[in-house]
Ligand SMILES: Nc1ncnc2c1ncn2[C@@H]1O[C@H](COP(=O)(O)OP(=O)(O)OP(=O)(O)O)[C@@H](O)[C@H]1O
């Protein structure tokens with residue numbers, strides 16, 4: 157479903173020199189699979205998620221990304237979203253003045269329109285919103301608030317998964333969705349993510365902790381260090397990392 | 411100053427239409443306000459009118475009812491533009507508002523130069539709404555002066571809509587007097603003109619009067635809107651709250667000049683002034699000059715001014731969810747600009763202005 161080959165990307169800050177962050181990422185996620193990426197702070201995990209979703213603050217200098225058999229490297233973020241790519245942000249952005257449901261309905265319809273499909277009806281949308289919100293323990297009052305404004309860190313992560321459930325993407329990137337969630341919320345959110353698992357949907361789960369992976373049971377675990385995937389294995393790899401840390405992998409990347 | 415300027419053809423025609431006297435000689439010696447006059451440094455009226463048609467303009471004034479009387483009135487404040495408006499109008503229609511009344515006035519300036527003056531009285535204890543709408547056709551120039559007087563405990567909601575008027579020029583100067591415990595809420599929604607200036611002077615002479623002054627503006631390419639507000643606190647315990655928010659597209663120009671002057675006798679004044687500008691693209695211009703001048707010691711006064719661009723991270727977040735870039739920008743701009751309008755108490759008026767803002771944003775994006 158997603159095939160990343162030799163991906164190099166750099167950031168061009170307004171001040172200072174361009175800095176290479178991704179240095180040859182190779183990664184393939186077949187349909188229906190859940191892959192985890194673990195790796196030390198600053199190794200490039202969030203950068204990978206931004207580059208995959210088309211953030212214009214990063215410049216791809218080499219390599220390719222294909223999604224559902226199509227090169228997407230030149231597409232705008234909204235075009236990738238319409239194709240079914242969803243990023244649950246490590247730090248969800250606050251959007252004052254735009255109520256969450258208004259925003260989501262507009263996003264859903266924009267995606268449908270881009271795919272040449274008909275709009276979703278307002279009653280149908282509200283009904284689905286109520287059902288999904290109930291599954292995640294999100295109150296009606298929260299849905300009326302502007303997007304992410306005034307939410308706690310954990311509430312924001314919950315809202316990200318709520319948005320994913322509403323938009324029904326084909327591919328989810330979860331960037332540290334577990335950070336900020338309390339123990340009970342983690343289970344609720346993981347149940348929400350598991351409910352989205354299907355043979356046609358894949359996920360890339362970025363995390364530092366084993367606990368989320370215990371719920372999600374990834375098919376494959378990758379270790380990223382210094383802008384590359386340096387090791388790939390089964391779920392046992394996550395346990396090994398938890399016991400031993402990243403030290404030996406950081407060395408392998410250097 | 412000192413150098414006698416070469417009058418433009420427009421200024422010469424304007425001067426010729428005035429009787430000999432002080433006003434005419436002021437115009438002949440200084441011309442119309444221009445860049446080198448401090449209060450007009452960002453709004454070059456002289457330049458905007460230099461080649462404008464100078465013949466008598468057709469100004470259509472569409473009022474929801476008849477005036478209560480026609481008076482002869484000298485305009486306050488004593489400034490060139492309202493003096494010209496007074497000097498070149500036949501008489502001044504005066505409206506005495508009734509409790510619960512909404513007075514609506516539409517000004518449509520056709521080609522040529524027009525001048526008009528009107529007065530609105532809100533008697534003591536009366537609560538009313540005044541709605542104004544301004545538009546100038548291409549080649550049209552309207553110079554309008556209004557005088558608004560609120561009696562003790564009177565309350566007025568003033569709503570000013572200034573329609574996009576490319577190639578038209580508008581100057582509206584309003585003088586407002588607040589008696590003790592009067593309540594004035596003024597909100598503007600403006601879209602600019604070749605040059606548009608909405609200038610408001612408020613005098614808090616009575617005790618404990620409340621003023622809220624604010625509005626939203628959106629200036630598209632080639633349009634210029636200047637909102638200048640001068641508030642004088644001379645009586646004690648008054649309050650002034652200002653919130654202006656504006657956005658300029660590439661080639662659009664917004665100007666905010668705000669001054670709050672608190673005299674020594676105006677103890678316990680509460681004055682807050684805020685302006686926020688959003689530059690929608692490179693080549694957009696917003697100029698702001700907020701000023702507080704305070705001579706009383708026991709007051710609470712603050713002002714703020716900030717200019718910025720649309721938040722890139724918010725834009726990316728919205729696009730990641732599927733919104734197109736123009737739509738994401740429009741939503742962010744809308745939520746930014748809506749705030750001053752949302753403070754309008756009357757729901758019908760509020761919704762009408764928000765709907766106009768939405769329509770304008772669709773056109774810009
Ligand atoms: N816009 C930027 N400007 C400058 N440096 C950047 C920018 N974006 C990322 N970087 C740098 O690139 C490196 C990778 O950052 P990234 O956020 O991808 O790390 P990460 O693996 O997600 O880390 P964490 O586990 O802490 O979330 C870091 O050193 C970071 O400082």
Ligand SMILES: [Mg+2]
Pocket residue numbers: 201202203246331
């Ligand atoms: Mg990160």
